[in-house]
Amino acid sequence: MKLYAFALVVVVVxxxxxxxxxxxxxxxxxxxxxxxxxPLEARILVPGVNGxxxxxxxxxxxxxxxxxxxxxxxxxETWGVSTGASVRDGNGNVLRAQTASRMTFxxxxxxxxxxxxxxxxxxxxxxxxxxxxxxxxxxxxxFRQQNGEVNAKDPGQGAMACYAIGNSHDASIxxxxxxxxxxxxxxxxxxxxxxxxxxxxxxxxxxxxxPGFGLGGATADHFxxxxxxxxxxxxxxxxxxxxxxxxxxxxxxxxxxKRSGDMRFFYGFxxxxxxxxxxxxxxxxxxxxxxxxx
Numbered sequence: 549m550k551l552y553a554f555a556l557v558v559v560v561v562x563x564x565x566x567x568x569x570x571x572x573x574x575x576x577x578x579x580x581x582x583x584x585x586x587p588l589e590a591r592i593l594v595p596g597v598n599g600x601x602x603x604x605x606x607x608x609x610x611x612x613x614x615x616x617x618x619x620x621x622x623x624x625e626t627w628g629v630s631t632g633a634s635v636r637d638g639n640g641n642v643l644r645a646q647t648a649s650r651m652t653f654x655x656x657x658x659x660x661x662x663x664x665x666x667x668x669x670x671x672x673x674x675x676x677x678x679x680x681x682x683x684x685x686x687x688x689x690x691f692r693q694q695n696g697e698v699n700a701k702d703p704g705q706g707a708m709a710c711y712a713i714g715n716s717h718d719a720s721i722x723x724x725x726x727x728x729x730x731x732x733x734x735x736x737x738x739x740x741x742x743x744x745x746x747x748x749x750x751x752x753x754x755x756x757x758x759p760g761f762g763l764g765g766a767t768a769d770h771f772x773x774x775x776x777x778x779x780x781x782x783x784x785x786x787x788x789x790x791x792x793x794x795x796x797x798x799x800x801x802x803x804x805x806k807r808s809g810d811m812r813f814f815y816g817f818x819x820x821x822x823x824x825x826x827x828x829x830x831x832x833x834x835x836x837x838x839x840x841x842x
Contacts, residue, residue, distance in 0.1 A: 593610075596608070597609075598701055598756070599611065600612075600613070601613060601763070602763075603763065604761065604784055604785050604786070605783060605784040605785065605791065606783060607700065607701065607782050607815055608757055608758050608761070608763065608784075608791060609757060609763065610757065610763050610764060610766075611654070611655045611656050611696075611698045611756060611757075611764070611766055612655060612656070612696065615655070615764075616655055617652055617653065618653040618654070618655050618667070618691065620694065621690060625652050626650045626651065627650065627651055628685075628686035628687070629646065629649060629650065629651050629684050629686060630684045630685075631645075631647055631648070632646065632647075633645070633646055633680060633681050633684045634646075634662075634681075635672040635673065635674050635679065635680055636662065636666065636678060636680075637679070637751060637770050637771055637772055638679070638769040638775075638818065638820050638821075638827060639771065639820055639822050640662055640820075640821065640822030640823075641772065641821075643672070643676065643678050643749075644678075644746055644747045645673065646672060646684075647673045648672075648673055651669045651680060652669065653667045653670065653680075653685075653691075654668045654677075655695065655698065656695065656696040656697050657698065657767075658682070658695065659679055659769075659820075659822070661822050664681045664683065665682045666679035666680060667679065667682050667691070668767065668768070668769065668770075670767060674745045675746040676743075676746075676753075676770055677769075679770075699828070700756055700827075700829045701828060703780060703781060703782045705780065705781035705782065705783070706780065706781045707779070707780055707781075707842075708779040708780060708789065708814075709779050709838065710777075710779070710838075710841065711776070711777045711814075711816075711831075711838060711839050711842075712773075712774055712775060712776050712836065712839035713742050713750075713751070713752050713771055713772065713773050713774060713831075713836060714742050714837040715773040715774065715837075716742070717742055717743060717750075718741070718834060721737045721738075721741075721811070721834065722736065722737060722738035722741060722743075723737070724736065724737045724797055724809070725795065725796040725797070725804040726739070726759040726760050726765065726793060726795060726796075727759065727760055727796070727804075728760075728794070728796055728805060729796075729803055729804055729805050730796065730804045735765075737795055737811055737832075739753070740755065740765075740813075741834060741835050742773050749772060750772065750773040751772045751773065752770070752773070752835045753768075753831075754767070754770070754771060754777075754829040754830070755767050755768060755829050755830045755831070756768040757830070758791045758793060758813045758830050759793065760793040768829045769820075769827045769829065771818055775821075776819070776841065776842045777816050777836055777842070778816050778817055778819070778842035779814045779815070780815060780816045782815035789815065790812050790815075790833075791813050791830070792810050792811070792812045793810065793811055793812075793813070794809075795809045795810060796808060811834060812832070812833045813831065813832055814833055815828070815829070815830050817829070
């Protein structure tokens with residue numbers, strides 16, 4: 549078995565199931581003097597399995613150096629699209645017709661769904677991530693040139709528990725931030741929970757990287773409630789097969805600097821109902837319910 553060395557300036561808490569020891573959480577006074585907006589961002593990124601810029605695990609990485617979005621040749625992050633086509637989930641099911649004329653796409657994420665090549669849009673008219681036909685993107689040839697192909701890998705270390713995406717969520721943590729001192733509209737715990745979308749159904753993100761590390765917390769796929777998630781063993785710098793990050797609420801100055809609980813992420817896969825392919829990535833434990841039959 550390969551050994552992965554991670555030179556971390558800040559040690560990340562990485563706890564898991566019964567029998568695993570949780571490391572001491574980062575104390576708030578340890579943040580003094582940090583230049584980063586997140587205590588987890590004081591880091592050294594190293595090459596891993598899922599990419600060349602990883603931290604806390606060789607499977608917790610950026611899509612690539614730089615941003616997580618497919619950029620136009622002019623450096624923009626939104627693309628004009630022909631509206632009216634279906635936004636689909638990772639099982640190929642229709643979520644909603646797209647009505648907005650501009651979309652943002654995550655780098656390197658493509659799927660063949662309903663007989664067409666699709667790209668993963670970060671924002672859609674469903675109020676969620678979803679897959680949109682590439683032939684409906686204006687400047688299709690340019691998009692294909694600017695996009696790549698990035699897929700999370702199988703650690704090959706064995707299966708753990710079986711879960712399913714839940715049909716409810718904990719509203720008490722939804723608006724907490726996953727990034728210390730966040731000033732962004734998103735960067736919320738709710739971004740990783742099975743929320744009710746514009747189509748009236750719940751769905752959740754399968755992500756390529758865990759939030760809070762400056763890696764983007766990037767979405768790799770999107771699945772409806774009830775979808776099975778097979779957790780697998782994954783190496784981490786903490787030694788446990790999970791990564792735990794702190795959550796933040798507003799302090800007396802109205803800034804997200806007061807720690808309020810944690811959020812734990814598991815690595816595993818969803819076997820897509822569209823093509824049976826295993827889609828690997830991270831999911832929040834809070835988005836999952838214990839299940840069987842994975």
